[in-house]
Amino acid sequence: MKILVCISNVPDTTTKIKFTDNNTKFDSTGVQWVINPWDELALTRALELKDDASTGVKSVTVGHVGTASADPTIRKALAIGADDAIRVNIEPTDAYQVAAQLAEVVKAEQFDIILCGIESSDFNGSTVGSMVAEFLDYPSVSAVSGLNIEDGEPVITREIDGGKEIVNVPAPFVAVVQKGVALEPRIASMRGIMQARTKAIKVMEPVDVDVLTEVVTFEPPQPKPECVFVEEDNPEKLIELLQNEAKVI
Amino acid sequence: MSVLIFTENWDGKFKKLSFELVSYGAKVAEMLGTSAVAVSIGNVADDELTKLGKYGAKKIIKLEDELFNIFDNKSYSAAIAEIAQKEEAQVIIIANNNMGKAIAPRISVKLKAAIGSCVSKLPLSTEPFVVYKKVYSGNAFAHVELKTDVKIITLAQNSFDLIESSNEATIEQASVDVNESMVQTKIKDVDKQTGKLLLTDAEIVVAGGRGMKSPDNWTPIFELAELLGGATACSRPVSDEGWRPHEEHTGQTGKIIAPNLYIAIGISGATQHLAGVSSSKCIVAINNDKDAPIFEAAQYGIVGDAAKVLPKLVDAVKEVKSK
Numbered sequence: 001m002k003i004l005v006c007i008s009n010v011p012d013t014t015t016k017i018k019f020t021d022n023n024t025k026f027d028s029t030g031v032q033w034v035i036n037p038w039d040e041l042a043l044t045r046a047l048e049l050k051d052d053a054s055t056g057v058k059s060v061t062v063g064h065v066g067t068a069s070a071d072p073t074i075r076k077a078l079a080i081g082a083d084d085a086i087r088v089n090i091e092p093t094d095a096y097q098v099a100a101q102l103a104e105v106v107k108a109e110q111f112d113i114i115l116c117g118i119e120s121s122d123f124n125g126s127t128v129g130s131m132v133a134e135f136l137d138y139p140s141v142s143a144v145s146g147l148n149i150e151d152g153e154p155v156i157t158r159e160i161d162g163g164k165e166i167v168n169v170p171a172p173f174v175a176v177v178q179k180g181v182a183l184e185p186r187i188a189s190m191r192g193i194m195q196a197r198t199k200a201i202k203v204m205e206p207v208d209v210d211v212l213t214e215v216v217t218f219e220p221p222q223p224k225p226e227c228v229f230v231e232e233d234n235p236e237k238l239i240e241l242l243q244n245e246a247k248v249i
Numbered sequence: 250m251s252v253l254i255f256t257e258n259w260d261g262k263f264k265k266l267s268f269e270l271v272s273y274g275a276k277v278a279e280m281l282g283t284s285a286v287a288v289s290i291g292n293v294a295d296d297e298l299t300k301l302g303k304y305g306a307k308k309i310i311k312l313e314d315e316l317f318n319i320f321d322n323k324s325y326s327a328a329i330a331e332i333a334q335k336e337e338a339q340v341i342i343i344a345n346n347n348m349g350k351a352i353a354p355r356i357s358v359k360l361k362a363a364i365g366s367c368v369s370k371l372p373l374s375t376e377p378f379v380v381y382k383k384v385y386s387g388n389a390f391a392h393v394e395l396k397t398d399v400k401i402i403t404l405a406q407n408s409f410d411l412i413e414s415s416n417e418a419t420i421e422q423a424s425v426d427v428n429e430s431m432v433q434t435k436i437k438d439v440d441k442q443t444g445k446l447l448l449t450d451a452e453i454v455v456a457g458g459r460g461m462k463s464p465d466n467w468t469p470i471f472e473l474a475e476l477l478g479g480a481t482a483c484s485r486p487v488s489d490e491g492w493r494p495h496e497e498h499t500g501q502t503g504k505i506i507a508p509n510l511y512i513a514i515g516i517s518g519a520t521q522h523l524a525g526v527s528s529s530k531c532i533v534a535i536n537n538d539k540d541a542p543i544f545e546a547a548q549y550g551i552v553g554d555a556a557k558v559l560p561k562l563v564d565a566v567k568e569v570k571s572k
Binding site for chain 2: 011013014017019037038094095096099118119121122123124125126127128129130131133134135139140141142143145155158159160161162163164165166167168169170176178179180210211212213214215216217218219220221224225227228229230231232233235236238239241242243246248249
């Protein structure tokens with residue numbers, strides 16, 4: 001069984017977000033780039049499955065759509081334990097374009113399970129994984145918080161309103177994963193970092209895809225007014241403010 | 250032409266978010282000079298369906314086929330795409346929640362329709378069609394042009410106020426070309442609580458963090474939530490410690506919520522936590538550290554020990570609620 005984990009290259013989550021070119025471009029000056037946190041959980045779970053011989057998972061490949069500038073992030077994924085990587089060499093522009101390219105990767109290499117994080121911390125689209133599934137006409141399960149393989153069959157936990165469902169879909173399939181699928185992201189060991197240097201990043205040329213969306217401009221969030229403090233022995237005052245000023249209770 | 254809205258129900262009743270979606274969809278329809286059509290999948294009684302009319306839907310299309318008892322991403326998205334084509338939908342509106350995220354991208358590929366996800370305002374313009382969405386986990390917003398004829402919007406929860414009118418809707422039964430072989434999801438087990446207010450649906454949320462010191466100290470949080478008719482939540486360390494279930498974890502990697510009132514007790518307010526709650530209309534923070542970042546996001550704050558403040562706060566709420 002072969003797993004593809006699709007990863008996105010995002011600014012570290014503590015990055016101060018700034019824009020340039022009249023607020024039309026993200027200012028990447030001094031930014032640390034990391035694997036998108038949800039994709040990191042997907043990768044961790046894929047590696048856990050591979051570590052367990054009973055699952056029959058033989059390899060974990062990382063897929064990425066982006067230019068060579070993302071190679072350090074891909075190397076991190078290889079250092080954490082992925083066997084190899086495929087990068088589609090094109091600047092990512094929107095979810096539809098990225099998903100279309102990833103679908104080509106799957107067609108070329110044939111995977112049984114495709115894992116994607118539920119969203120990226122930069123564009124917050126929550127769309128790529130399920131789009132890949134539709135391009136390939138594969139079944140997909142979203143909001144996945146648990147993934148096992150028992151007797152060669154996937155056992156998938158998905159979050160639904162007010163609870164969980166354990167479901168099964170036939171492979172090949174796409175699982176769009178979230179918190180819970182792995183507890184803590186796996187960290188690269190020194191040995192892993194050394195080994196990653198010799199692992200292959202295969203570069204694929206992109207296919208032609210229409211761009212369906214375009215960012216016109218970015219906008220920083222509105223500054224929040226200062227917090228109004230209430231004395232700790234006077235919670236009645238707080239309740240009064242909530243009732244009469246904020247009008248929320 | 251139409252604006253199509255995919256509604257969600259919960260045990261045969263519409264969730265508040267469905268009314269929000271329809272209110273939003275009716276406004277978008279008005280901007281485009283067309284009408285709002287709502288789709289309901291599953292068993293919902295007609296008197297419940299008619300409620301959608303009050304929020305501006307001119308027509309309600311119901312799909313009751315047993316096939317849809319299983320939430321399967323492929324069959325649901327195929328059904329909605331087919332109805333969208335029949336209704337000549339220019340815009341399809343779907344919630345930006347677990348269900349919406351599972352199907353909206355598939356519909357986007359099927360119809361080659363540009364998708365604007367996690368949108369929190371009405372379109373900024375219709376020619377060109379530009380939507381306003383959250384990016385960088387709430388640290389910025391983007392104006393995004395959707396360049397295709399058919400567009401999909403997934404609406405961030407609790408970002409649009411309900412608009413009631415005297416409008417009445419007609420109800421139509423639909424059939425779609427979806428068959429059993431398409432449904433590939435098999436449900437093995439369900440663990441679902443019923444009758445409990447959903448965290449993502451709650452208008453008031455009371456949350457506890459590590460500053461609560463022990464799971465034994467949660468009683469006043471439950472009390473406060475119950476008195477205010479709200480739900481309870483927690484920060485990541487609390488769910489990681491197992492003090493509260495993971496379902497209650499709000500934050501970037503947990504649930505993203507946007508209630509009218511969010512009361513954070515003993516939560517310092519790390520960036521990752523704020524990313525999950527910063528869209529709340531009003532944030533109240535109670536923390537013993539006056540420099541905690543939660544106070545930067547909060548509208549009202551109390552610097553003090555939760556154990557001392559909470560009982561007094563509960564009494565104060567009881568007092569006003571008894572009036």
